Amino acid sequence: xxxxxxxxxxxxxxxxxxxxxxxxxxxxxxxxxxxxxxxxxxxxxxxxxxxxxxxxxxxxxxxxxxxxxxxxxxxxx
Numbered sequence: 001x002x003x004x005x006x007x008x009x010x011x012x013x014x015x016x017x018x019x020x021x022x023x024x025x026x027x028x029x030x031x032x033x034x035x036x037x038x039x040x041x042x043x044x045x046x047x048x049x050x051x052x053x054x055x056x057x058x059x060x061x062x063x064x065x066x067x068x069x070x071x072x073x074x075x076x077x
Contacts, residue, residue: 003042
């Protein structure tokens with residue numbers, strides 16, 4: 001996983017919601033591009049949650065980006 005892959009997914013037009021999977025098994029859903037921010041170097045990302053809380057993540061812990069089908073549904077496994 002690279003920061004460029006995250007940037008292109010985050011900046012895609014049209015935007016498609018996606019889930020960030022972490023090495024410890026957690027997942028963080030990004031329903032809209034406004035819910036994600038990253039440092040200039042890309043090493044740290046902040047994912048905002050619907051309840052106004054947020055998670056700060058070291059990008060080196062990201063294992064996968066799971067992009068929805070564009071209709072708000074996640075792909076089947």
